[in-house]
Amino acid sequence: MSTYEDAQQTVSYLRSYGMDAARLEVVGAGLRQATRHRTVPVARLAGVSALKGAALGVLAAVFVTLVAETTLNGLAVVVWGFVYGVLVGTLWGLFRGLIRNRPEATITQVLPTSYEIRCPTDELAVAQTLLADATDVEDGRVEREVIADAPQATHHKNAA
Structure with a gap:
């Protein structure tokens, strides 16, 4: 299958004919490395x-007005908490933005180019027959020639 969703739909199709979903596996194949x-x-x-800093500053200021004795009234403490929270949050976000957006800071992932559905060898013939004779699956998810010509492995635990 070319996408994971197509593989999941094929597993659902096999389940609808009584195959045990716990014994079917969707496996990524043809791995490639992608850099973003x-x-x-x-x-x-x-x-x-x-904004996050402001919320945290107001929360801390409310806590201080409830617990500590101050010479300022409660509203002044909340305003100062808001101001300090905005300042610290802005500086923190600016620092993170400058560090995160460096050209050498990349994200590397290993992604599959296709997906295989695997089942135990004792159920392989059933799955091949169901998929080869599928008349209600018309969207091109299944390469029927490949499935019909798949080898009948008897010594492996799982097969394609």
Whole structure:
């Protein structure tokens, strides 16, 4: 199968004819390495961090007004908590944005190019027959010639 969703639909098709889903496996094949350069705008990251900092600052200020004795009234403590939270959050977001968006900071993943459905060898003939004779699966998910010509392995635990 070319996509994981197609493989899942094929497993659902086999399940609808009584095959045990616990014995069917969807396995990624043809692995390739993909590298992505993910950049988040520094201004957006700083803004989101400023909002988080403001919320944390207000929360800390409310806690201070409830617990500690201060010479300021409660509203002044909450305002100062908000201001300090925004400042610290903005600086933190700016720092993260500048570090994260470096050209050498890349994300590398191993992704499959196709997916195989595997089942035990004692159920292989049933799965091949179901998929080769599938008349209600018309979307091209299954390469019927390949499935019909698959070897009948008897010494392996799993087969394609």
